[in-house]
Amino acid sequence: MDNFMAARSQMALSLGFHIIFSCIGMVMPFFMAVSHFLWLRTGNPVYQNVTKAWSKGVAIFFATGAVSGTVLSFELGLLWPTFMKHAGPIFGMPFSLEGTAFFIEAIALGFFLYGWNRFNRWFHWFTGVVVGISGLTSGILVVAANAWMNSPAGFDLVNGNYINIDPIKAMFNPAWFSQALHMSVAAFAATGFAVAGVHALMILRKQNVNFHMRAFKIAAIFGVVAAILQPLSGDISAKMVAKRQPAKLAAMEAHFETKPYSPLIIGGIPDVKNKKVDYAIELPGMLSFMVYDDFKAPVKGLDQIPAADQPPIAVTHYAFQIMVALGMIMMGLGVIYLIALWKKKSWFEKHWFLRLFIWATPIGFIAVEAGWTVTEVGRQPWIIQGVMRTADAVTPMPGISYSFYLFTAVYFTLSLAVIFLLYRQIKMVPEIYDKAV
Amino acid sequence: MIYVVIVFLWVALLLYLVMGGADFGAGIIEMFTSDKNKSRTRRIMYNAIGPIWEANHMWLIIAIVILFVGFPVIYATMSTYLHIPLTVMLMGIIARGTALTFRNYDAVHDNMQKVYNKIFVYSSFITPLFLGIIAGSAVSGRVDPNATNFMDAYIYSWLNWFSVAIGFFTVALCGFLAAIYLIGETNDEEERNRFIRKARLMNIAAVVAGSVVFIASVKENIPLVQWVFGNIIGVAAVSAATISLVALWYLIAKGKRFIIRVLAGFQMTMILLTTTYKHYPNIIILKNGGHLSLIEHQGAEKAITALGIALLVGSLFILPALFYLVWSFQQKPDGEKSEVRSL
Numbered sequence: 001m002d003n004f005m006a007a008r009s010q011m012a013l014s015l016g017f018h019i020i021f022s023c024i025g026m027v028m029p030f031f032m033a034v035s036h037f038l039w040l041r042t043g044n045p046v047y048q049n050v051t052k053a054w055s056k057g058v059a060i061f062f063a064t065g066a067v068s069g070t071v072l073s074f075e076l077g078l079l080w081p082t083f084m085k086h087a088g089p090i091f092g093m094p095f096s097l098e099g100t101a102f103f104i105e106a107i108a109l110g111f112f113l114y115g116w117n118r119f120n121r122w123f124h125w126f127t128g129v130v131v132g133i134s135g136l137t138s139g140i141l142v143v144a145a146n147a148w149m150n151s152p153a154g155f156d157l158v159n160g161n162y163i164n165i166d167p168i169k170a171m172f173n174p175a176w177f178s179q180a181l182h183m184s185v186a187a188f189a190a191t192g193f194a195v196a197g198v199h200a201l202m203i204l205r206k207q208n209v210n211f212h213m214r215a216f217k218i219a220a221i222f223g224v225v226a227a228i229l230q231p232l233s234g235d236i237s238a239k240m241v242a243k244r245q246p247a248k249l250a251a252m253e254a255h256f257e258t259k260p261y262s263p264l265i266i267g268g269i270p271d272v273k274n275k276k277v278d279y280a281i282e283l284p285g286m287l288s289f290m291v292y293d294d295f296k297a298p299v300k301g302l303d304q305i306p307a308a309d310q311p312p313i314a315v316t317h318y319a320f321q322i323m324v325a326l327g328m329i330m331m332g333l334g335v336i337y338l339i340a341l342w343k344k345k346s347w348f349e350k351h352w353f354l355r356l357f358i359w360a361t362p363i364g365f366i367a368v369e370a371g372w373t374v375t376e377v378g379r380q381p382w383i384i385q386g387v388m389r390t391a392d393a394v395t396p397m398p399g400i401s402y403s404f405y406l407f408t409a410v411y412f413t414l415s416l417a418v419i420f421l422l423y424r425q426i427k428m429v430p431e432i433y434d435k436a437v
Numbered sequence: 438m439i440y441v442v443i444v445f446l447w448v449a450l451l452l453y454l455v456m457g458g459a460d461f462g463a464g465i466i467e468m469f470t471s472d473k474n475k476s477r478t479r480r481i482m483y484n485a486i487g488p489i490w491e492a493n494h495m496w497l498i499i500a501i502v503i504l505f506v507g508f509p510v511i512y513a514t515m516s517t518y519l520h521i522p523l524t525v526m527l528m529g530i531i532a533r534g535t536a537l538t539f540r541n542y543d544a545v546h547d548n549m550q551k552v553y554n555k556i557f558v559y560s561s562f563i564t565p566l567f568l569g570i571i572a573g574s575a576v577s578g579r580v581d582p583n584a585t586n587f588m589d590a591y592i593y594s595w596l597n598w599f600s601v602a603i604g605f606f607t608v609a610l611c612g613f614l615a616a617i618y619l620i621g622e623t624n625d626e627e628e629r630n631r632f633i634r635k636a637r638l639m640n641i642a643a644v645v646a647g648s649v650v651f652i653a654s655v656k657e658n659i660p661l662v663q664w665v666f667g668n669i670i671g672v673a674a675v676s677a678a679t680i681s682l683v684a685l686w687y688l689i690a691k692g693k694r695f696i697i698r699v700l701a702g703f704q705m706t707m708i709l710l711t712t713t714y715k716h717y718p719n720i721i722i723l724k725n726g727g728h729l730s731l732i733e734h735q736g737a738e739k740a741i742t743a744l745g746i747a748l749l750v751g752s753l754f755i756l757p758a759l760f761y762l763v764w765s766f767q768q769k770p771d772g773e774k775s776e777v778r779s780l
């Protein structure tokens with residue numbers, strides 16, 4: 001593997017790993033706050049148990065998220081020193097604020113995890129809420145930094161010098177809102193479905209049904225609401241991409257030809273050589289409508305983009321199709337859940353209903369990974385859209401492929417370890433919490 | 438504003454050295470504890486560092502963020518030429534953070550604990566070793582932007598007697614800090630005496646490693662002696678550290694817990710002061726005689742201003758909360774601690 005590919009792969013691996021833990025770190029505190037609240041309000045010990053069981057899982061995820069995030073803040077320089085040399089001061093604002101947010105999060109987590117029976121109960125509850133809010137804030141900030149790479153702002157490039165730097169303007173770049181909104185909602189959807197799925201499995205196995213049913217309901221309602229909002233926010237994102245990064249949009253859609261009534265292409269296999277998509281469903285005019293609210297307006301296709309500025313088409317297209325398809329499935333499941341909640345309470349006992357959610361356990365996270373692939377691969381060959389090419393930013397140090405293998409091995413082992421630990425946590429639920437219920 | 442940023446950078450490094458150091462040191466102490474005492478040491482240690490572990494390692498992140506926002510050229514140079522030791526250090530951070538958490542949160546207690554302990558102990562050693570190597574390399578004058586081959590550019594930039602000696606010196610300091618910290622964490626007489634012995638051992642190790650640093654500096658032609666003793670601040674700081682060390686041992690014998698921690702922290706401050714004062718504002722010395730300076734190589738003015746404001750505002754939120762956290766976990770009688778542990 002050449003150095004450049006290795007660096008990109010290592011970056012992708014580290015971010016793809018970190019994002020799972022950060023989603024959980026951002027969202028689980030809110031689930032815990034709800035069940036903690038229900039316990040303080042109703043005095044029902046099951047809710048206390050749910051809160052405690054979750055908080056142990058979260059501690060494991062949190063530590064893994066924290067170390068993988070620490071690694072990332074070094075990796076930006078280890079792999080992309082030229083990028084950081086120029087971009088650091090410009091897009092650094094969100095990172096410096098993020099430092100504060102993380103710090104508060106880490107402190108609040110200390111209070112929350114170790115504070116049982118030690119502080120005023122509502123103070124203790126509140127520290128849990130602070131964990132969630134500061135986690136979410138840090139997620140939004142870091143995504144704003146990423147959005148800057150997609151829609152650079154807050155500086156002028158004159159003869160290769162970056163001047164007139166305005167970090168505030170860079171932070172509130174045109175893409176920050178659409179990306180931060182979409183990411184935050186995605187985190188809730190993905191984590192909600194994943195947690196609900198695990199508890200649904202335990203209900204189906206008839207273990208601690210009371211415990212798991214309550215946990216299931218808390219997690220599912222968050223996931224469901226987010227999943228229904230997600231396509232709306234995705235539409236805002238798509239319009240933003242069309243405006244700022246036509247090449248990315250064209251690659252997402254495998255849209256080769258600029259013409260009126262541009263079709264929405266669903267699925268299919270892009271044939272890059274012959275500039276067509278095989279086996280796809282084409283809905284004429286729909287893409288034009290989605291982007292410009294007008295069936296006739298032509299959408300810029302790959303034919304108008306120089307080959308040297310085109311992202312990898314197949315990967316971007318497949319990733320986008322996967323995300324949207326999973327988004328639709330999650331929205332559908334969301335509707336089913338709401339029907340069950342309002343009209344058909346009996347469904348909660350039904351095997352088919354629980355099975356749907358068990359199958360859906362990983363799909364939110366698959367959609368998250370796919371969505372980031374769209375964003376990041378779709379930005380290629382640029383590391384800063386239109387300003388700096390990724391190939392020019394990479395470290396001069398040779399042999400990055402060894403570093404990539406090393407990181408792959410470490411992350412692979414860590415993933416196995418986390419799964420193993422989580423499995424043991426769940427297995428122990430009856431022994432630790434049964435007596436109390 | 439640049440000075441605000443520099444002060445924050447220095448304080449973040451100092452706090453990482455003191456708080457993070459005590460934290461790493463706990464693992465180093467565990468390494469040198471006989472098997473029969475290990476589990477007790479471990480329990481005391483976990484109660485002491487568990488709640489603040491996450492917060493401790495934030496200081497490193499703050500320092501890194503300050504570097505890449507405020508001093509991007511320095512950050513980019515370090516991460517290019519010290520790529521390898523940085524990667525090793527990161528591996529250490531990953532291994533240590535996860536092993537610490539896993540061993541505490543694994544719901545089943547079986548042989549896996551042995552695995553976590555091993556990883557924890559070794560990574561507690563490796564991480565500060567390489568942290569020290571990186572710090573040593575920055576001032577050793579071996580970072581060579583004109584290097585034409587791999588070894589000169591990426592290996593000899595950090596692999597030299599001086600940097601490695603600083604690495605071991607850092608390890609010894611961490612162990613010392615942890616032992617001093619742990620003395621105050623237990624009421625058991627026998628336990629306390631064990632930690633006092635550990636502190637003495639680590640103190641000796643630090644003195645030995647410190648002397649090796651000086652010897653290595655002579656061998657590598659690094660004017661360390663002149664940096665440390667060639668100016669009044671250096672001499673004053675070294676003397677203050679030495680006097681406070683004597684006081685520290687006297688007070689340990691008297692059983693004062695709080696003041697010995699303050700003194701140990703004071704010593705670290707003095708050590709960091711001596712090693713940075715003479716160089717300031719240069720933090721990387723290059724092989725070609727040039728250097729990277731916090732003043733000359735600062736980032737754009739607006740970025741520095743924004744960073745300074747963010748740090749000031751941030752510390753308004755962080756410091757009170759952090760003090761309250763540390764303080765409230767100091768208040769507990771031991772009985773209650775073990776109850777919390779068994780939840």
Ligand code: HDD
Binds near residue numbers: 237238325330364376
């Ligand atoms: C639960 C996960 C999830 C789901 C169900 C969806 N997305 Fe998404 N999507 C993400 C998770 C995600 C993400 C991982 O969070 C991304 C990556 C970067 C970002 O801001 O959000 C993303 C990026 C992303 C982008 C690129 C934004 C950019 O590059 O700036 C677009 C255009 C969409 N999404 C559109 C959609 C549409 C139309 C969906 C319809 C169902 C959809 N997403 C569902």
Ligand code: HEM
Binds near residue numbers: 018145383
């Ligand atoms: C956590 C969610 C994220 C995931 C899963 C992700 C995924 C990826 C992927 C797949 C690549 C490789 C693209 C390619 O080379 O074809 C990449 C590259 C990169 N990403 Fe992200 N990304 C995420 C968020 C971010 C954020 C928040 C930042 C910075 C603030 C960022 C900065 C970068 C950089 C610097 C590169 C390397 C240069 C490049 O390939 O353009 N990423 N990421």
Ligand code: HEM
Binds near residue numbers: 064
């Ligand atoms: C979309 C991408 C990202 C999101 C949403 C995100 C979010 C988060 C969240 C919520 C945490 C808190 C820890 C946890 O809950 O497990 C976290 C940890 C961390 N992240 Fe990320 N992150 C992203 C990408 C990045 C990148 C690109 C960097 C570095 C440049 C980074 C640096 C860190 C650091 C240093 C931590 C540790 C903080 C601590 O100790 O609490 N993250 N991230």
